[in-house]
Amino acid sequence: MKPATTTPWMGRGFWNSTQKYPDHPAVEINGVSLSYLELFSRAKKIAHLLTREVPSPSQPLTAVFAARSASAFAGILGTLFRGHGYVPLNPKFPAERTQHMLKASGCAAIIVDRNAQPLLKETLNGMDGLVLIFPEHDDTDDLQAEYPTHRVFTSTDLAEPEHWVQPETRADDIAYLLFTSGSTGNPKGVMISHANIDHFLNAMMYRYQFDQHDRFSHMFDLVFDLSVFDLFMAWEAGGCVCCPQDSDLLLPADYIQTSRLSVWFSVPSVAVLSLRLRQLEPGRFDKLKWNLFCGEALPSDAASAWATAASNGVLENLYGPTELTLACALYRWNGSASLEESHNGIVPIGSPYPGMQALISADDGFTPASAGDEGELLMAGPQVALGYWNDPEKTKAAFQPHPETGVIYYRTGDLVRRSAHDKHMEYVGRVDNQIKIHGMRVELGEIEATIKALTNAPRVVAVGWPADANGISGVTCFVEGDVKDSAQILQSAKSRLPAYMVPKKLISVADFPLNSNGKIDRKALLASLRRKD
Incomplete structure (x- = not known):
């Protein structure tokens, strides 16, 4: 049967491409391809097992503890084919952080690949009663003995269903739940609906007209929302997701060429580093048709150099936080004209x-900023997320109804302004203490809470440093009082925070500088670091 298209459903594009291009490669991993039909078969088996073993509560979610593997992709699709939303978990994250996400999401089942299996026991410490699915293993008895308080299933338990029908889902059901850095010390879950992602995919397909011949990069970890573009945009078009090796992630030039990519998508940091290391020779990426960047500010010199390397393609800068479903605004690069239009x-x-x-607000409400003035960017429309998982207070603060129209706007916390002649929006900075490191969103409050707990200091202030013209590359923490054994504290932080959030340095201060409002003067702290640099 053919899935209905009247109700948005995230799995629809893959299903349609399976019908049109069953033998075309859907993914390519380490030089080995899986066709749409092969990946569909694996996904159906997982969906069938979930149907049998996991009852359907309201808002059902299933965790996928995996990275760039056939089991990861089959797990995501199988979860959607069951009618569940998927919750990606990163094998590179500390076990304590992953366990928090798993508990907070309430997942009854978790799909585990070989990358994640060595970390599973520590992650599940103190938990029981979960359905554990190991698609790459065939010895159920051994794994059941290893996890006696859980129900274990391996490849021998994954049977092909006689029939498969599209699950009954609603437009506002959760398609995926992504945890982002939280200001109180714990990650917060962003709920993206089938309707949210459907609008994004449709907008992108209309704009770029991808087809079954396109080969897509896959530079983003599955816990990064931009990975959804890599996978589901490719599958919507009938194209192929080409997975890089870990060594390709920082210097991808050879990967771009050997994988014969036609669609590129990454954070700007990749372009910046490629430029710095002289990897962007003119015409080097002549097979790239589309060159898309998102996740952090895009420096104009890096954009110009990349556009020259991909001389036969188009380059666009995309903007959007997770709460607005990947990206919600874009700018097309236009050579020297774009260099002139770039701000700072x-x-x-x-x-x-x-x-x-878009509404650029001059205050904490909905007062529009004057032409040319900066203000906080508020966005409304079909890509505005459902809110934060089990956190109505944070949802109410960030997702606010317009007092006149009742339309829900998401407050991005980004400072922007309209350019001259009102042609486009320019990014200025952050309203709050949130920063981005290599495209990954970081709430400085989460780092402060972690270091405060480890040091028992009265106050801790984290700032984005080191930083240069290309952006922020790390975090430095100022700690009130004496800090004993900084090395040990930072080592302990590694078990609680992802590597990119662990501070580069701890600095002891007797007291903090204050601004005119009596608040800690973060600008003064940053200025002290610049003077020492």
Whole structure:
């Protein structure tokens, strides 16, 4: 049967491509391809097992503890084919953090690949009663003995269903739940619906007209929302997701060429490093048709150099936080004209997608900023997320109804302004203490809470440092009082925070500088670091 298209459903594109291009490669991993039909078969088996073993509560979610593997992709698709939303978990994250996400999401089942299996026992410490699915193993008895308080299933338990029908889902059901850095010390879950992602995919397909011949990069970890583009945009078009080796992630030039990529998508940091290391020779990426960057500010010199390397393609800068479903605004690079339009060496973020509305607010409410003035960017439209998982207070604060129209706007916390002649939006900075490191969103409050707990200090202030014209590359923490054994504290932090969030340095201060409002003066702290640099 053919899935209905009247109700948005995230698995629809893959299913349609399986019908049209069953033998085309859907993914390529370490030089080995899986066709749409082969990946569909694996996904159906997982969906069938979930149907049998996991009852359907309201808002059902299933965890996928995996990274760039056939089991990861089959697990995500199998979860969707069951009618569940998927919750990606990163094998590179500390076990304590992953366990928090797993517990908070309430997942009854977790799909585990070989990358994640060595970390599973520590992650599940103190937990029981879960359905554990190991698609790459065939010895159920041995694994059941290892996890006696859980129900274990391996490849021998994954049977092909006689029939498969599209699950009954609603447009506002959760398609995926992504945890982002939280200001109180714990990650917060962003709920993205089938309707949210459906609008994004449709907008992108209309704009780029991808087809079954396109080969897509896959530079983003599955816990990063931009990975959804890599997978589901490719599968919507009938294209192939080409997985890089870990060594390709920082210097991808050879990967781009050997994988014969036609669609590139990454954080700007990759372009910046490639430029710095002289990897962007003119015409080197002549097979790339689309060159897309998102996740952090795009420096104009890096954009210019990449566009020259991909001389036969188009380069666009995309903008959007997780709460707005990957990206909601874009700007097309136009050579020397774009260099002139860039502000302080940063490429504009452009204009909203069709159906999305932007409001630049001059205050904490909905008062529009004057032309040319900066203000907080508020966005409304079909890509605005459902809110934060089990956190109505944070949801209410970030997702606010317009007092006149009742339309829900998401407050991005980003400072922007309209360019001259109101042509497009320019990114200025952050309203709050949230920063981005290599495209990954970081709440400084989460780092402060962790270091405060480890040091028992009265106050801790984290700032984005080191930093240069290309952006922030790390975090430095100021700690009130004496810090004993900084090395040990930072080592302990590694078990609680992802590597990119662990501070580069701890600095002891007797007291903190204050601004005119009596608040800690973060700008003064940053200035002290610049003076020492």
